[in-house]
Amino acid sequence: MSDPSAPEQTTGTPVAAPAARPPDPAAALSIRGLWKRFGQKTAVAGIDLDVPRGSFYGFVGPNGAGKTTTLSMATGLLRPDAGTVMVNGTDFWSAPDAGKAQMGVLPDGVRLFDRLTGAQLLTYSGLLRGMDRDVVAERADDLLRAMDLTEDKDTFVVDYSAGMTKKIALGCALIHAPRVLVLDEPFEAVDPVSAANIRDMLADYVRSGATVIVSSHVMDLVQRMCSHVAVIADGQIRATGTVDDVRAGGSLEDRFVELVGGRHQTEGLAWLRTSSDSD
Template structure:
């Protein structure tokens, strides 16, 4: 009998405060297994804080997060075993080469050395990094850095990928490589959660989406359900607001 949970990620009432100010207000969300799920919102909306609590990087003040049916904060080692994370701004061991970093991550994950070596070769090749042997990660471009961090998230073959702004500051060629790999990963049965404030990217890639602002979910469901017959940008602005510029407020710019 198949006991695979229908939700790859299930959040219930996640809450977080910093310095006495609550920034995430009881977020609840279900990410269907096999979906490409976009989490969108303006800067400061609480996307990174929510994903950090969901992936074991930040302890919530209240609420729960289940990864593939396993409670992240009750059984973190089990939950993290099936999870790959690309966290925005998280420090890494960048004084290693790409190969050394991937090898380190694979061994820390408990994989045998031969499997780590084989997967490192295939990931470096697929991501266009095989020609960068000897270069330290600290000397990588922004696009190369995103690709090696994605490789670190993939090397143990997780069933859920959580990616915080995976294409920010990435050049078009690197961006297309990342898109292709993520599409293939989902087609093969994996689940991706991608946070972004770029609506075009989410509409292009995602099957499901949630709009988050000021620490709460304003809408969630399939892409078509959330768009409600319009564009994602229009629905987003309609829910979040703040797009108007008062007439005459910048009259000094007009010739």
């Protein structure tokens, strides 16, 4: 492609746009020159990103920043207009089956086969991955217990609450023990007790050598949970590194606001202020 700032190809194998450096085969996820446009809107504008193996990696940005679009292209849910994605040294878009075999994905706005029960959905997910049925049954029981869904295992997923649906979807992403786990807003609608248990489980998973990438709007959660973080705004990476490096001695939330901007004055909302004369 002659001009990577204006990618035109939208079908077939994505074109690798020129990058300052090649992808890192030692990284769990290595992205170079990733672009995506929707009509006249550029959602992702030439992103380069390396996620170290064995890291708990936060991916944060304001609404409309390009987080979900980037993660969708990195996991095979959306085809890039241009760029390269490598998963543990495998070129994802040249060998998508090999890339997907290493990944577990909890996408935003998850859609499930919700006319199955929770236990059936986990079983289906494991068998779809080619796992042995006995192994699937054992892991499904373990995941139902870890997600506090054992009592609801025979309930149709369509009848689950939003939080329960999120948890069973996470179980489906985990059942094949992927080496790279990509989670888009995994704690949204999940109750605090379940969220704490899931965080502990994911922390143990990372300590075992897996890589977890989590997108979240909750800066305090990312600061406490993650070892590394990337800040994205307007389809571009604004900062990457360890959480301590990115927050630069302050809170991650303050640093995030500084990087992405957008804090507005509220003088025009004087009518919201209480008044002692209102009685």
